[in-house]
Amino acid sequence: MTAVKPEIGLSGSAGKMALSLTGDWFISNAPRMDKCLKSTPSPAGKDVTIDASAITAFDTFGAWLIFRLLKQMEAGAKSVSVIKLNPQLQRLVKSMSAHDVSPPAKPIEVGFVEKRLKALGWLTAAMCSHYGQLFAFIGFVLVRSIKALRHPKQFRLTSLVFHLEEVGFNALFIVGLVSFLIGAVIVNQGAIQLRQFGAEIFTVDLLAISHLREMGVLLTAILIAGRSGSAFTAEIGSMKIREEVDALQVIGLNPVDVLVLPRLMALIFIMPILTFFADLMGILGGALMAWNMLDLSFEAFFTRFRDATLMTTFYIGMIKAPFFGAIIAINGCYEGLSVTGSAENVGQHTTRSVVQSIFMVIVLDALFAMFFTAVDW
Amino acid sequence: MKSVANNIAIRIRGLMTGFDDHIVHNNLDLDVYKGEILGVVGGSGSGKSVLLKAIIGLIVPRAGTIEVLDQDMSKISLEKQGEFGSRWGVLFQDGALFSSLTVGENIQVPIRENMKLSREIMDEVTFLKLSFVGLKPEVAFKYPSDLSGGMRKRAGLARALVLDPELLFLDEPTAGLDPIGAARFDALIRELKEALGLTVFLVTHDLDTLHAVCDRVAVLYDGRIVVAGPLKDVKRFDHPWVQDYFNGPRGRVLAD
Ligand SMILES: Nc1ncnc2c1ncn2[C@@H]1O[C@H](COP(=O)(O)OP(=O)(O)OP(=O)(O)O)[C@@H](O)[C@H]1O
Ligand SMILES: [Mg+2]
Numbered sequence: 001m002t003a004v005k006p007e008i009g010l011s012g013s014a015g016k017m018a019l020s021l022t023g024d025w026f027i028s029n030a031p032r033m034d035k036c037l038k039s040t041p042s043p044a045g046k047d048v049t050i051d052a053s054a055i056t057a058f059d060t061f062g063a064w065l066i067f068r069l070l071k072q073m074e075a076g077a078k079s080v081s082v083i084k085l086n087p088q089l090q091r092l093v094k095s096m097s098a099h100d101v102s103p104p105a106k107p108i109e110v111g112f113v114e115k116r117l118k119a120l121g122w123l124t125a126a127m128c129s130h131y132g133q134l135f136a137f138i139g140f141v142l143v144r145s146i147k148a149l150r151h152p153k154q155f156r157l158t159s160l161v162f163h164l165e166e167v168g169f170n171a172l173f174i175v176g177l178v179s180f181l182i183g184a185v186i187v188n189q190g191a192i193q194l195r196q197f198g199a200e201i202f203t204v205d206l207l208a209i210s211h212l213r214e215m216g217v218l219l220t221a222i223l224i225a226g227r228s229g230s231a232f233t234a235e236i237g238s239m240k241i242r243e244e245v246d247a248l249q250v251i252g253l254n255p256v257d258v259l260v261l262p263r264l265m266a267l268i269f270i271m272p273i274l275t276f277f278a279d280l281m282g283i284l285g286g287a288l289m290a291w292n293m294l295d296l297s298f299e300a301f302f303t304r305f306r307d308a309t310l311m312t313t314f315y316i317g318m319i320k321a322p323f324f325g326a327i328i329a330i331n332g333c334y335e336g337l338s339v340t341g342s343a344e345n346v347g348q349h350t351t352r353s354v355v356q357s358i359f360m361v362i363v364l365d366a367l368f369a370m371f372f373t374a375v376d377w
Numbered sequence: 378m379k380s381v382a383n384n385i386a387i388r389i390r391g392l393m394t395g396f397d398d399h400i401v402h403n404n405l406d407l408d409v410y411k412g413e414i415l416g417v418v419g420g421s422g423s424g425k426s427v428l429l430k431a432i433i434g435l436i437v438p439r440a441g442t443i444e445v446l447d448q449d450m451s452k453i454s455l456e457k458q459g460e461f462g463s464r465w466g467v468l469f470q471d472g473a474l475f476s477s478l479t480v481g482e483n484i485q486v487p488i489r490e491n492m493k494l495s496r497e498i499m500d501e502v503t504f505l506k507l508s509f510v511g512l513k514p515e516v517a518f519k520y521p522s523d524l525s526g527g528m529r530k531r532a533g534l535a536r537a538l539v540l541d542p543e544l545l546f547l548d549e550p551t552a553g554l555d556p557i558g559a560a561r562f563d564a565l566i567r568e569l570k571e572a573l574g575l576t577v578f579l580v581t582h583d584l585d586t587l588h589a590v591c592d593r594v595a596v597l598y599d600g601r602i603v604v605a606g607p608l609k610d611v612k613r614f615d616h617p618w619v620q621d622y623f624n625g626p627r628g629r630v631l632a633d
Contacts, residue, residue, distance in 0.1 A: 027502065027540060028492045059541035059573060064505050092572040099508035103500065104515040241522075341522030342476030 004056050005029065008036040008069075017046045017077070019069075022054035025062025033065045040069070043077035053084035063089060067096035137334045141264065144256045156262050163266035167228040171274060174227070175220055179278035182219060183211055183285030191293050200294050204301060205308040207286040212309065216278040217317045218365060220271065221324040225357035229332035232263050233353040236336025237346035245337065255337065264329040271325030272318055279317065312377045320368050324361050331357040383447070386411045386544060386576040387432060392441035394424070394431050401427050403600040405441070414570055414577040415605075416587045418622065419597030425580040426470055428597065429546050432578070433467060434458070446544065463491040465544040466537030470552075470580075472529040474521040480507075480532045481517030487539050506535040511561050527553045534562070538569070545577045551586050563589040584627065596622070 006023035019040065025033060050073070052066070070093070073080045085093070110118065148155050190203040236259055239245050245255050283305070290296040296304075335353035339345050387409035394402045401424040409415045419425050430436045432443055434450050443450045446464065448457060466487075474483045481503045488499055504514040510531040521529055530553055537545060545566075551559040567590050569575050581587060587594055587608060595605035596619050604614045612623040 027488070027494075030492075030494050030498045030502070034495075034498055060509070060538075060569070061502055061505065061541070063572075064501075088572045092568070095568060099505055101504065101508055101514060103504050104513075104517075107518055342520065344477045345522075 006033050006036065006055075006062075008040055010040070012046070015046055016049070017041075017043050018049045018051065019073075020051040020054060021066070022056070024056050025058040025065065027059055027061040030061060030065075033062065037065060037069055037072065040072070043073050043080075045076070045078055048073050048077040048080045050080070050082045051084055052082060052086070052089070055086065055089065058086075058089050058092075060092065063092040064096050064099070067093045067100070071100075133338075134331075134334055137337075138330055141256060141260055141330060141333075144254065144261060145264070148257065148261055156258065159258075159262035160265055163262050164270060166231075167224065167263075167266050168270035168273065171224060171227055171270075172277060175223055175274050175278050176281040178219055178223060179211075179216060179281040180285035182215060183207060183282030184289040186210060186215070186282075187286040187289040188293060191290070201296075201304060203290065203294065204286075204296075204304040207283070208305055208309040209313055211282040211286070212279055212313045212317045214317070214365070216282050217271075217275045217320050217324065218361070220274045220278045220321070221328065221361045222358055224267070224271065224274065224325070225328045225332075225361065226354055228267065229328045229357045230350050230354050232329065232332030233336040233339075233350045234346055236333055237339035237349055238343075240337060240339045241341065241343065241346065259336075260329075260333040263333055264326060267325035267329040268322045269325075271321040275318060275321040279314070316368075316372055316377060320365065323364060323368075327360050327364060328357045331360065384411050385409070385444075386446060387578065388442075388444040389432070390442050392428075392431065392443065393439045394427055394436055395439060400600060402431075405597075405601050407595060407602050407605065409576060409578055410593075411576050412570070412574045413592040414566065414575075414579060414590050416591035416594045416608075417578065417580045417597060418582065418587065418594060420618075423597050424600065425597055426548055429467075429548055429578065429580060433465065433546060459490075463487065463540050464542055465546065466540065466542040467546045468530075468533045468537040468548060468550055470548040472521070472533035474529060474533055474536070476521050478520075479517065480512075480519055480521060480524070483521070483532065484517070484536045484539050487536065491540065502539065503535075506539050507532075509538060509565060510535045511558055527555065527558065530554065531558070541569070541573055541575075543573075543575060545575055545579075547577065548580045549582065550579070551581060551583045559583065559586065560589075562586075566590050584623075 004023040006021070006025050006029050009020040009022065011018045011020075023029070050070070058066075066089070070080065070082070082090075186207050187203050190206040191200055194200050194202050194206075236245070239259070245259070248255050248258055287298055287301045290301050291298065332353045335349040335356070339349050385408050387407070389405060389407040392402050392405040392407075393400070405428070417425050417428065427436060431438055432445060432450070434453065438451070445461070448461075453461075474480070475486070478486070481500070484503045484506055485499050488494060488502065494502075500517075503517050507514055507516060512528060512531050512535070516524070516528065516532065521532070524532065530550065534547070534550055537547070547566075550566075551562055554562060563586055566575075566577060566579075570577060570590075577590075579586070579591065591608060593606055594608050594611045595602050596611060596614075596616075597603075598616070598618050603616055604611050604619060606614075611619065614620075
């Protein structure tokens with residue numbers, strides 16, 4: 001479509017002013033139309049005639065601008081008459097008076113420093129209330145858990161089994177693979193360093209202690225936070241924006257019972273199993289690396305391993321696992337339930353859920369380390 | 378390969394669509410003439426929304442041809458598709474506003490994509506279109522999630538209308554609107570059609586809208602258009618579902 005530029009032709013004599021409108025009054029020509037309107041001189045005290053016969057095409061925004069022109073003219077002129085206006089356009093222009101509302105005030109824009117300060121304030125307040133609410137949520141989940149334990153028949157077993165498969169069985173491959181590789185890397189790097197002192201054999205001790213006590217369970221927790229914690233948030237968050245959570249509530253079901261407890265139970269139950277699996281795979285990776293690098297037979301490796309490992313080392317790793325699982329599940333579900341409004345919000349909460357979970361897992365791990373040191377384990 | 382009759386905006390022949398083993402449309406024929414408002418009715422789940430999506434190219438048909446403004450939609454190039462963005466406006470059943478943009482920015486998306494206008498003018502257009510659909514200009518600064526369902530629908534309509542497209546696809550525009558808003562919508566569509574000669578493909582369950590604005594009505598039943606024509610002819614059409622629809626307890630309101 002080749003557009004003919006809209007113009008306002010101007011002519012006139014004493015006491016009279018004649019405007020002729022030509023061209024396509026389309027929204028795509030808006031800048032041009034707007035300029036024409038602004039450069040039209042004031043009609044103060046004159047008789048204005050507007051000739052619209054040469055308008056070749058128009059749309060609603062064009063009609064709006066013609067309406068604006070009329071208004072502008074009527075404000076000062078002695079009289080205004082419009083001639084040869086296409087009847088359809090005339091009707092459209094006339095109907096514009098209903099839409100002649102004054103534009104609203106824009107939300108106030110604040111300065112840069114002020115804006116940052118305000119953001120900082122909001123952030124601080126949000127952090128405080130976030131942790132407050134998170135603890136309240138933990139409390140509420142505990143209450144509902146106790147209730148569920150007292151009435152085990154009402155517990156949602158199907159849902160639990162579904163989540164067990166989702167967070168447990170389906171995660172085995174990635175957890176196993178990562179642990180295997182990390183076990184191999186620990187032995188590889190340990191051997192390079194310890195070889196300088198002729199103490200290669202202690203690589204096995206290094207692997208036993210670091211992997212069983214810390215690495216196995218931490219890696220599993222981090223993987224599960226990224227894999228299942230984020231999924232929990234996204235699932236529950238999407239349900240939240242489609243008002244499914246509200247629907248549960250009005251049907252008389254408690255969203256915590258239906259959505260949170262099965263996920264929480266699943267992670268508490270599955271984390272020790274995954275950790276155990278991660279321990280096994282890590283040791284296997286380490287043993288293979290030792291055999292490859294140190295020429296240490298499996299027999300020698302596992303003899304050394306048995307001597308180096310106290311049962312408590314293994315227990316410490318395993319004890320932490322269900323706690324980490326609980327933290328991840330609670331965080332994931334809490335963030336999911338805090339979603340409001342839009343799909344974008346689901347993304348933000350999912351990110352936050354993962355970052356928070358990993359952060360809290362590490363903090364909890366540090367607390368455990370202090371505790372176990374204090375009790376001399 | 379121009380259509381023989383050039384007064385046809387949308388021509389559908391032998392359309393078949395489906396999901397997996399579920400056939401939605403089977404051998405469906407339909408013409409929409411230029412400058413008319415065609416109302417499409419049918420039961421819930423009869424495939425009205427799917428038909429609309431198939432026409433605008435969001436669902437690929439299994440068989441049949443769809444021509445929109447003389448363009449075969451199965452052979453459309455990417456550029457042409459972009460050009461169609463300014464020639465048609467679509468209102469989806471649930472509004473489909475972009476949730477990360479304010480209502481005003483949502484309405485400005487088609488403008489930004491197609492032309493370069495100053496902020497001031499874009500704001501002016503936005504306020505005008507909001508007023509068209511009966512929303513206050515302040516709504517422009519809100520996010521879609523802060524609006525009610527009916528308001529979202531109106532904002533979606535404002536976005537569909539912003540460039541005065543020659544083809545308008547509306548999926549249940551009056552569902553969820555109060556009767557005053559719905560009546561106002563009817564008047565708006567009628568007015569735009571008369572002033573600008575729009576072609577409107579209107580899916581609706583609203584008998585009042587059918588009565589007030591539609592030039593022709595097409596009935597979708599069992600995967601096909603069983604009848605299409607002026608409302609008074611369709612009402613007399615001898616088909617059990619059509620009879621139930623127009624002459625059932627709710628249809629009688631229309632009896633003239
Ligand atoms: N994405 C999809 N995947 C599978 N089936 C679908 C999908 N979208 C629609 N359907 C099926 O296609 C059929 C037609 O759906 P459609 O949304 O077109 O109904 P409708 O006529 O618009 O109904 P309503 O009046 O309720 O909006 C339905 O049976 C629906 O189940
Ligand atoms: Mg539908």
